[in-house]
Amino acid sequence: MKMLKALPFALAVLLLMALAGCAPAENVDANTTPQQTQRVSADRPETDRSGNPITLPDRVDSIISMAPSATQTLLDLGMKDKLIAVDTYSAMYFGLEDLPTFDMMEPDTEQMAVLGADLIFTTGMSASSGADPFKPLRDIGVCVADIPSASSIDAMLEDTRFIAACVGAQETCEELIAQFQKELDQLSDIGASIQDKKRVVVEIACAPDIYTAGSGTFMNEMLAMIGAENIFGDQEGYLAVTEEAVITLNPDVILTMVDYVEDPVAEIMGRTGWEHVAAVVNGDVYLVNTNAVSLPNLHVIDGIKQMAKMIYPDAYAGIEDPFASGEAA
Known part of the structure; x- marks a missing residue:
């Protein structure tokens, strides 16, 4: 990370509690069985993690992620091929420089509209000035969803489940969480024994x-x-x-x-x-x-x-x- 951007980013992420934006949508591909489709549809969120109402498209093939934490989660869930653009930090951290990028603090929403994403993940960092830069996109019917940065590990798990429910990756999500919890329990057990x-x-x-x-x-x-x-x-x-x-x-x-x-x-x-x-x-x-x-x-x-x-x-x-x-x- 370059010096001029590292300090504002690290501080804003942790001090403003706003580094996690996303609300991907349901991903139903050609190999999805009717039973899987029913389950995904039944679990589709109607509000994002900030409490805003969202209407997820029936199918999501293109996603813009404006938060590194969300981008990383999407990659974990196998959604790399769905990403059509990311914020500049995501591109730098996760080797996605080949994708179009947007400044997290000053996103070019007109260009985002041109890309025609089915779903855009946002972070509170983009609205740190008090105004919602994504309102024009919401107004034209683009599904834009937000997740405030988690202040606890439990909240992180719920954020992950939310993302997975939106992209139809609940099974993969639960496998990842099960492994996470197993390792967390092992660390906690050792920690509890330290006098x-x-x-x-x-x-x-x-x-x-x-x-x-x-x-x-x-x-x-x-x-x-x-x-x-x-x-x-x-x-x-x-x-x-x-x-x-x-x-x-x-x-x-x-x-x-x-x-x-x-x-x-x-x-x-x-x-x-x-x-x-x-x-x-x-x-x-x-x-x-x-x-x-x-x-x-x-x-x-x-x-x-x-x-x-x-x-x-x-x-x-x-x-x-x-x-x-x-x-x-």
């Missing part, structure tokens, strides 16, 4: 403008699940904190998801005044995979595994590192 909890801070943005996650966020839930204590867990949502606050709370581990400086770990280790912070003294400062801990979909399981092994390498020694041989998609 000496390490105190952790996650940096979403680095000094001097440090941002982190408090309670009511899936980041806080992920830390608690693996037996760690968020030093800012007594505060709500995503928040700005001072260097002095972090130094005073003296975390045992510092996790950074900053990917817009050359060496974020070295930047933390070299901060003036941080020489006596336990994490710095012991070298427990780690860079986590930004996508895996920020995109609210089933791939957060990879982020949870990575954080667990960084914080408690012995306790989670039996868990495979998803990034051991390179970054996961």
Whole structure:
């Protein structure tokens, strides 16, 4: 991710809680049996995850996704051939540069209309200014659906089920969720057995403008699940904190998801005044995979595994590192 775009994106995703937009529609192909068609039709959502009424086409062959988390979920569900355009981040993250792309913050809805998509997935990021840029598309009958960014893992599961119901991929979805839940339970069981909890801070943005996650966020839930204590867990949502606050709370581990400086770990280790912070003294400062801990979909399981092994390498020694041989998609 380029420096100029990385910081606004990461912060907007987590601070505005708006990185997940989608509401794909039912996908009935030539091989669908009458029984499958009936089931898909019966499960078709009539509102999106924001509560807006939607009317899904009988068949969806073309989709525009304007949120990386939604795009990744669609790829997981086998919908790559249905995608006709994506936001610029999705193209960059998932190797979809051959598709037409749109700026998430300033989408060209006139060009979208020309593409004639059956369904457009949106994210609250596109409406962060307060206006709905997709209204002209809704007004001409295009199915546009929105999913607010999930603040919990349970909400992520429901978002995934919603997407699957819209594209007629419920069976694949439940298989993915079953595997996700199996791995999550394994991590949670280990986390519940940890007695000496390490105190952790996650940096979403680095000094001097440090941002982190408090309670009511899936980041806080992920830390608690693996037996760690968020030093800012007594505060709500995503928040700005001072260097002095972090130094005073003296975390045992510092996790950074900053990917817009050359060496974020070295930047933390070299901060003036941080020489006596336990994490710095012991070298427990780690860079986590930004996508895996920020995109609210089933791939957060990879982020949870990575954080667990960084914080408690012995306790989670039996868990495979998803990034051991390179970054996961």
